[in-house]
Amino acid sequence: MDFSLNEIQVMLADSIEKFIDNDYDFESRQKFADSDTGYSAEVWQTFAELGWTAVPFSEDDGGFDGGPVDVMVLMERFGRGLVVEPYLANVVLAGGILKRVASAEQKEQWLHPIVTGELQCALAFVEPQARYNIANVATTASADGDGWVLNGSKGYVLNGRNAKMIVVPARSSGDQSDEDGISLFAIDASADGLSITDYATIDGHQAAEIQLQDVRVEAAAVLGDVGAAFATLDATIDDATLAVCAEAIGIMQKLQDKTVEYSKNRMQFGVPIGSFQALQHRMVDMLTACEQSQSLLMWAVMVNAENGDDAKQAISSIKYQVGVAGRKVGEEAVQIHGGMGVTWELDVAHYFKRLTAIGQIFGNADWHLDKLARL
Amino acid sequence: MNVTFTAEELAFREEVRGFFRDKFPSRLREQQLRGIPLEKGDYIKYQKLLNEQGWAGVNWPVEYGGTGWSAVQKYMFMIEAAEAYAPEIIAFGLNMVGPVIYSFGNEEQKQRFLPDILESNVWWCQGYSEPGSGSDLASLKTRADLAGDHFVVNGTKTWTTLGQYADWIFLLARTNTDVARRQEGISFLLADMKTPGISVKPIITLDGEHEVNEIHFEDVKIPVENLIGEEGKGWTYGKVLLQHERTNIAGVARSEVRLKQLRAQAAQSVRGGAPLEQDSNFMRKLAATEVELKAMEYTQLRTLAAVASGKAPGPESSILKITGTEMQQAIDTLYMEAAGYYALPFVPHQYAPDFGDAFVGEGAETTTSLRYFNFRKASIYGGSNEIQKNIIAKHVLGL
Numbered sequence: 001m002d003f004s005l006n007e008i009q010v011m012l013a014d015s016i017e018k019f020i021d022n023d024y025d026f027e028s029r030q031k032f033a034d035s036d037t038g039y040s041a042e043v044w045q046t047f048a049e050l051g052w053t054a055v056p057f058s059e060d061d062g063g064f065d066g067g068p069v070d071v072m073v074l075m076e077r078f079g080r081g082l083v084v085e086p087y088l089a090n091v092v093l094a095g096g097i098l099k100r101v102a103s104a105e106q107k108e109q110w111l112h113p114i115v116t117g118e119l120q121c122a123l124a125f126v127e128p129q130a131r132y133n134i135a136n137v138a139t140t141a142s143a144d145g146d147g148w149v150l151n152g153s154k155g156y157v158l159n160g161r162n163a164k165m166i167v168v169p170a171r172s173s174g175d176q177s178d179e180d181g182i183s184l185f186a187i188d189a190s191a192d193g194l195s196i197t198d199y200a201t202i203d204g205h206q207a208a209e210i211q212l213q214d215v216r217v218e219a220a221a222v223l224g225d226v227g228a229a230f231a232t233l234d235a236t237i238d239d240a241t242l243a244v245c246a247e248a249i250g251i252m253q254k255l256q257d258k259t260v261e262y263s264k265n266r267m268q269f270g271v272p273i274g275s276f277q278a279l280q281h282r283m284v285d286m287l288t289a290c291e292q293s294q295s296l297l298m299w300a301v302m303v304n305a306e307n308g309d310d311a312k313q314a315i316s317s318i319k320y321q322v323g324v325a326g327r328k329v330g331e332e333a334v335q336i337h338g339g340m341g342v343t344w345e346l347d348v349a350h351y352f353k354r355l356t357a358i359g360q361i362f363g364n365a366d367w368h369l370d371k372l373a374r375l
Numbered sequence: 376m377n378v379t380f381t382a383e384e385l386a387f388r389e390e391v392r393g394f395f396r397d398k399f400p401s402r403l404r405e406q407q408l409r410g411i412p413l414e415k416g417d418y419i420k421y422q423k424l425l426n427e428q429g430w431a432g433v434n435w436p437v438e439y440g441g442t443g444w445s446a447v448q449k450y451m452f453m454i455e456a457a458e459a460y461a462p463e464i465i466a467f468g469l470n471m472v473g474p475v476i477y478s479f480g481n482e483e484q485k486q487r488f489l490p491d492i493l494e495s496n497v498w499w500c501q502g503y504s505e506p507g508s509g510s511d512l513a514s515l516k517t518r519a520d521l522a523g524d525h526f527v528v529n530g531t532k533t534w535t536t537l538g539q540y541a542d543w544i545f546l547l548a549r550t551n552t553d554v555a556r557r558q559e560g561i562s563f564l565l566a567d568m569k570t571p572g573i574s575v576k577p578i579i580t581l582d583g584e585h586e587v588n589e590i591h592f593e594d595v596k597i598p599v600e601n602l603i604g605e606e607g608k609g610w611t612y613g614k615v616l617l618q619h620e621r622t623n624i625a626g627v628a629r630s631e632v633r634l635k636q637l638r639a640q641a642a643q644s645v646r647g648g649a650p651l652e653q654d655s656n657f658m659r660k661l662a663a664t665e666v667e668l669k670a671m672e673y674t675q676l677r678t679l680a681a682v683a684s685g686k687a688p689g690p691e692s693s694i695l696k697i698t699g700t701e702m703q704q705a706i707d708t709l710y711m712e713a714a715g716y717y718a719l720p721f722v723p724h725q726y727a728p729d730f731g732d733a734f735v736g737e738g739a740e741t742t743t744s745l746r747y748f749n750f751r752k753a754s755i756y757g758g759s760n761e762i763q764k765n766i767i768a769k770h771v772l773g774l
Contacts, residue, residue, distance in 0.1 A: 001379070001380060001676065002377050003376055069376050260773075264774065277765070281764045287694070288529070288694050288698060291694060292670035292674060294668045295677060296670040299669060301589065302378040305376075317666045321666055362507075369662055371665075372663075374658070
């Protein structure tokens, strides 16, 4: 049992922290979020140069062979820096599917440029009616000669605005919520019949609603085996869930630090507000929530890195924890910052909004608690 | 980062498991499982068994006869002890006064007291709180006035757990009233409970049990050689002890075993009724508690790892005290809720060894409410949880 990072992970952590401190202040972040693409292509290039886009991929795929611990190191720090670049959508989600099932040709076409930072992709894992059940896929894929024709709707497609290729799960057989019968298709964003309505999300990220109307693709667009995509999808969403939990904990720690700091400087009634016991106890509760979440994250990440028997339980546990503790820490941070906490100007509100968004995706606290209750 | 254990650690776990399997009396296990209170002799018997194995001083340094175990070994021991339904080690000697004596006592005191603590020959109790000094411990009024080769002690100590069994007491008493800070002028003294002038008065708690006591000191003569460390520095020594106490209070391993048992119990029908696991509200509360506990387990492991790397248990032990006691209470509440009507019969007498009448309820059902009531104490003792928050605010957050 060892809670320490290895040498490479320490170096990775240092390089991200240095980048955030020197080149990624809050004003820049807001500027990137407000830009047409919703992120900075220049920053993304830096990510690639520093090797961060290669972290979770095998050496054969041109990656660094990183596992859940390495991704945690990265995402915690992205959380603290409130990074808006589409690492989750492009590297963890789209890259996560491709690294698992793409053929050599498909990897050459899509995965390698993701690893080198040259391509933006997306994974359309949400359907409007499905809520959090990723097996609920109503989008259909019908065989058509040597290709397929897809029809249906996808919601909350992260990075949908920038993606050149979108991985689309579609039902090639079975009933709407069957795990069997789901297939994955790599679809060019400019394909005929595919329409994209993109929008900003509350947390400064961007996503899209996508309609597929008789979108025709060749057989070469199928990723992995026809009708057997659920396990791939599920494993990729698990990776992504752990990744956003790590990001959330970075955010929670940042909010905790900022709130304590603010309470030491903000004077009311002639004294710092941090001298009030009513606030001290709330900040201690925040600290406890942060520490408990950090501990649980470490467990979840280690168990998943080692493919332990309780890997699934660990994922639901940490996502539930982040949902509950994240909301508590976020709301308390805003409350203790008083009027300033509810302004657009202060970064606290934006950390809070990102934390809130993380609570809503990949299954909220109730969704995961329900899974745990039925274990 | 990894959660795997080394071959040596796994072998150690087997050794501990073997000890509890082969040497821990099944009668004690049975009593613990059914919630039947143990008696003084039961605790002593268990601790003597541990000592024969060299395992009594779990947290003690090797030079004083301790185990010298690593963080992982301590953790494994706690888990195995809990799995075997072994009782708590009575903390007052082994976890409280022992560490103070080996840390701050003189050579003569170490030789005089430590072996009997390790061997559980002497039952210790704690004289900290007073009727007027609860969480505000520094306001204590018990006086110890120097008179030649002894102190004369007058005052009252309260909430003294199992003081009715005790052979010796360690206490904080004021030896100097002319001080700048209230924390100064307090001394750490040891007294034989048979010393004339000491009397023990039971306090019955809300569950009907006699667990705590009030201890009166009336012109009690304590020899100066029973003063630990320097006169007036008792607060410093006492604080170290409280930090050890807080880490121990958390009781993570025991909570894990109790929750596991509750989940297993929920899957079974009781008296032919529907199993509790069909109650989704209950199961969601159980699951939420399990998550919280898993987080605590890793917080404790992180703390143990920090201690193992040479740091003393610091103020973060206060976090464990808060979460640990809240956890015990949450589990008590779940057990009581699970028992439904059968939490209500007030029949502690039926657990006496010679009880011959009809037994009410199944297993430990009727003890669940008693434990729920009894453990309201957990968020109050050892410095109330609100005091812990003050400590964390000051020492961790710097407020």
